[in-house]
Amino acid sequence: MWELQTVLSALNEREKQMAVKPEAFAEVEREWLGANEEAARLQQQKEGIEKDKRRVDGELSDQQELLKKYQGQLMQVKNQQQYAAAWKEIDATRKHVKELEDSSLKSMGEIEEIDAKLEAGRAANSDLQARYDAAHAEWQNSLGDLRKEAEALRKKAAGIEATLSPRMRSEFQKIYKQRQQIAVSRVGVGGDTCTVCRNRVRPQVAQQLKRGELVHCEGCHRILYLERPTS
Numbered sequence: 001m002w003e004l005q006t007v008l009s010a011l012n013e014r015e016k017q018m019a020v021k022p023e024a025f026a027e028v029e030r031e032w033l034g035a036n037e038e039a040a041r042l043q044q045q046k047e048g049i050e051k052d053k054r055r056v057d058g059e060l061s062d063q064q065e066l067l068k069k070y071q072g073q074l075m076q077v078k079n080q081q082q083y084a085a086a087w088k089e090i091d092a093t094r095k096h097v098k099e100l101e102d103s104s105l106k107s108m109g110e111i112e113e114i115d116a117k118l119e120a121g122r123a124a125n126s127d128l129q130a131r132y133d134a135a136h137a138e139w140q141n142s143l144g145d146l147r148k149e150a151e152a153l154r155k156k157a158a159g160i161e162a163t164l165s166p167r168m169r170s171e172f173q174k175i176y177k178q179r180q181q182i183a184v185s186r187v188g189v190g191g192d193t194c195t196v197c198r199n200r201v202r203p204q205v206a207q208q209l210k211r212g213e214l215v216h217c218e219g220c221h222r223i224l225y226l227e228r229p230t231s
């Protein structure tokens with residue numbers, strides 16, 4: 001189990017190293033994310049204006065219909081008073097139509113402006129995208145050795161795990177998950193403390209440990225491993 005812990009700790013170290021972004025890449029990435037955000041913001045703005053324009057255009061076509069109706073009524077007026085009233089309606093509706101047309105045109109202009117910005121962004125972005133891809137590839141290439149090492153360590157860990165009894169394996173995994181990926185703690189040669197939490201190992205527990213029994217640290221509950229002199 002100590003060996004498994006050693007291998008897994010080495011593996012975790014590699015994985016941590018692989019996750020660290022080099023500054024060269026992080027810089028391009030920030031720029032890239034910023035550009036994407038700006039494009040998304042413009043797109044959203046454009047959709048808002050388009051929605052508004054659809055509403056205005058709908059109202060415009062209603063008002064144009066109304067105007068036609070009033071103009072038709074104008075033909076049927078019977079006296080001066082009705083004529084004046086119909087003209088008043090027509091005049092007001094024309095004004096409204098004009099306002100709606102102006103609003104629709106203004107929206108169209110705004111949409112064109114945003115489209116131009118989006119287009120310019122896309123042109124600049126193709127260069128940025130190329131730089132982003134290159135920086136990402138360079139970073140990933142630099143990880144080649146680490147990847148190989150991590151892969152070898154993963155295989156080794158699986159091999160060791162296969163030799164453990166199911167009970168030991170589940171015990172190891174439980175503590176590994178609960179205790180920041182350290183399931184086994186070493187007690188150094190001639191020492192009497194848990195090297196992870198510095199808790200002192202009682203003589204009775206030390207005796208059990210020497211006999212090769214599975215014992216847990218009374219401080220951090222990790223499985224204890226007694227280091228033996230090498231010679």
Ligand SMILES: [Zn+2]
Binds near residue numbers: 195196197199218
């Ligand atoms: Zn401990």
